Amino acid sequence: MFGIGMPEILVILAVALIVIGPKKLPELAKTLGKAFGEFKRSVNDLKSSVEIDDERQKKIESDSKEKKDEPK
Numbered sequence: 433m434f435g436i437g438m439p440e441i442l443v444i445l446a447v448a449l450i451v452i453g454p455k456k457l458p459e460l461a462k463t464l465g466k467a468f469g470e471f472k473r474s475v476n477d478l479k480s481s482v483e484i485d486d487e488r489q490k491k492i493e494s495d496s497k498e499k500k501d502e503p504k
Contacts, residue, residue, distance in 0.1 A: 448460075
């Protein structure tokens, strides 16, 4: 996971607990989780949109090739 081991994660969590405090840490984790989920959905939507556009472009190119190859 990003080259971070268990000891590093524990240090990060300990520092976050000290800096943010035990009352706000769960709220912050929930907010970060929601933000990460929304970001992930946005990336997936963008990927699917690009794939659809790529498929349309390939179809347009193949249709134009067929029209050029047709005898008049």
